Every structure is written in structure tokens, then in C-alpha cells.
Amino acid sequence: MTTTPKLHSDDPFQLTLDKIMDLKPLDSIERLMTLLLPQADEIVARRPRSFHKNGPEIYLLKEGHFWLHRRVDDLQMSMAKAPHIFGLAELLIPVGDTTYVKFAADSEVYALSGAKAQALLNEQPALWQDVSRILAFHLHFSTWRDLHLLNDNAYDTIRGKLLELEKHDESLRKSTTILNYILGTTKLSRSTILRVMKNLTDGGYLEAQRGKLIRIVHLPLRY
Structure with missing residues (x-):
């Protein structure tokens, strides 16, 4: 992934989720x-x-x-x-x-x-x-x-689940690891999730502590 992390997203997928949750x-x-x-x-x-x-x-x-x-x-x-x-x-x-x-x-x-x-x-x-x-x-x-689940791209599914997890209360995010959240809500393998998460954290696209989501900086559309 070569996209430079940004603090604000103009991603229509994320903006749609924001709009739905606000309504x-x-x-x-x-x-x-x-x-x-x-x-x-x-x-x-x-x-x-x-x-x-x-x-x-x-x-x-x-x-x-x-x-x-x-x-x-x-x-x-x-x-x-x-x-x-x-x-x-x-x-x-x-x-x-x-x-x-x-x-x-x-x-x-x-x-x-x-x-x-x-x-x-x-x-x-x-x-x-x-x-x-x-x-x-x-x-x-x-x-x-379903937009991020009904596809053959593991990254799209993981990306959607990260955006979903970010919308939950801080108390819930502190009690649930990213891995367990995605394992429980998708059919992706443990190794696939861990590989993508390592690349995202190493690239500065999100912040995590002990496997728990702290903050999403920016999730690129392509992986």
C-alpha cells in the first residue's frame, strides 16, 4: 500500500455509514x-x-x-x-x-x-x-x-468491519480485539485478518494497542 495516511476521509463508503448512524x-x-x-x-x-x-x-x-x-x-x-x-x-x-x-x-x-x-x-x-x-x-x-460482505476481496470486508467497529462505544472497543470482532462477524481466516492488520498498523493507517482499536487514521480504498 502506497497511499499516504490522511486525517480526514472523503471515502463515500465511510461517509454513507456516518450518515446512516446519524439518522x-x-x-x-x-x-x-x-x-x-x-x-x-x-x-x-x-x-x-x-x-x-x-x-x-x-x-x-x-x-x-x-x-x-x-x-x-x-x-x-x-x-x-x-x-x-x-x-x-x-x-x-x-x-x-x-x-x-x-x-x-x-x-x-x-x-x-x-x-x-x-x-x-x-x-x-x-x-x-x-x-x-x-x-x-x-x-x-x-x-x-452487505456492500462489504458480498464480495471476494478480503480487504474490503476487513475495511468495512474496521469502520463498523470504530462506530461502537469506546468501552466496547476496549473489551473486544479487532481480530475477535472480525472473526465473529465474517468467514475470513485468522491468518488473513492478521496479515492485513499488520500491514495497516505498520503503514500507519490505524492505531491499535494489544490488538484493540484505538483510532483509524485513514483506510485506503485499495490494498
């Missing part, structure tokens, strides 16, 4: 929390949960983080921090028990049956627009994620 519909989440929380039950954060074990469920995350996993191979598909609401897609179009969620140990999370959530929303139909906004946010992020 998280916090006002919609707050309105739905106000409606649904009084009827929800707090659950044990340490236990993985299914969206559809006993019928659709909605999860309301007030504090902490959650990870969405694909059940067939435990691949980590996405991560989000509070406040957040998830399970809405399964509420509208159930597809079965194909994914599950894990929560950070210090999370505060509540569960509500899909039937009860639908009944409450039908009493205040204007709030279905807030459901649509949250689902649109999920769709935009999933589309961005």
Missing part, C-alpha cells in the same frame, strides 16, 4: 418505548433469546448492547447499543427461528409478546409510522453491511 430514529424509539415498556417484562440479560421460540417477541433495550447472531453457524450479523427496539420485522412477517440475540451482561432489556405489541400499536395507529422508521434504519444499515 438513527431516536424520537421514534422513545415514543414506542413509552407505549410498550409499561406492558413489557424485564428479562435476564445473560441468556440468549430467540425472536420466535414461543411466537414473535419484541425486545426493548434501555441500557447496554446486543448482538444479533445467525443460528445456523453463530455468525454475528450486527450489533447495536441502547436505546433500541428489535424484533419488529418478525412481528410483521414471521420467518421462524433463524436468528437469536445476546446481550451485554450489564444490559437492561425488556420483552413483550408480538400479539400484545400489535394490540397496543393498533390502539395508536399513528405509531406504526415509527415502526416503519426503525425498520428503514435497520434496512439501510443491513444494505451498507
Whole structure:
């Protein structure tokens, strides 16, 4: 790699991620929390949960983080921090028990049956627009994620995951190594990830300490 590291990026891929994350519909989440929380039950954060074990469920995350996993191979598909609401897609179009969620140990999370959530929303139909906004946010992020996963270039995948990791809270970055994050969210080999990471750190493109991300200086488009 011969590109000189720069402090600011004009990379459209990174700018798109920035725009999506800035558009998280916090006002919609707050309105739905106000409606649904009084009827929800707090659950044990340490236990993985299914969206559809006993019928659709909605999860309301007030504090902490959650990870969405694909059940067939435990691949980590996405991560989000509070406040957040998830399970809405399964509420509208159930597809079965194909994914599950894990929560950070210090999370505060509540569960509500899909039937009860639908009944409450039908009493205040204007709030279905807030459901649509949250689902649109999920769709935009999933589309961005697939842009760097659905290709044959390992560097593009690693680059996308580094940008994704940078968006998480500092506390989470300090508790997760770059290697483990990418291993858990892709099908790349350990050796491939380590080789690319060594080249990036040696070239001054990112800063890491004990394998944990400190700062991205600039990630070149080509490797």
C-alpha cells in the first residue's frame, strides 16, 4: 500500500455509514418505548433469546448492547447499543427461528409478546409510522453491511468491519480485539485478518494497542 495516511476521509463508503448512524430514529424509539415498556417484562440479560421460540417477541433495550447472531453457524450479523427496539420485522412477517440475540451482561432489556405489541400499536395507529422508521434504519444499515460482505476481496470486508467497529462505544472497543470482532462477524481466516492488520498498523493507517482499536487514521480504498 502506497497511499499516504490522511486525517480526514472523503471515502463515500465511510461517509454513507456516518450518515446512516446519524439518522438513527431516536424520537421514534422513545415514543414506542413509552407505549410498550409499561406492558413489557424485564428479562435476564445473560441468556440468549430467540425472536420466535414461543411466537414473535419484541425486545426493548434501555441500557447496554446486543448482538444479533445467525443460528445456523453463530455468525454475528450486527450489533447495536441502547436505546433500541428489535424484533419488529418478525412481528410483521414471521420467518421462524433463524436468528437469536445476546446481550451485554450489564444490559437492561425488556420483552413483550408480538400479539400484545400489535394490540397496543393498533390502539395508536399513528405509531406504526415509527415502526416503519426503525425498520428503514435497520434496512439501510443491513444494505451498507452487505456492500462489504458480498464480495471476494478480503480487504474490503476487513475495511468495512474496521469502520463498523470504530462506530461502537469506546468501552466496547476496549473489551473486544479487532481480530475477535472480525472473526465473529465474517468467514475470513485468522491468518488473513492478521496479515492485513499488520500491514495497516505498520503503514500507519490505524492505531491499535494489544490488538484493540484505538483510532483509524485513514483506510485506503485499495490494498
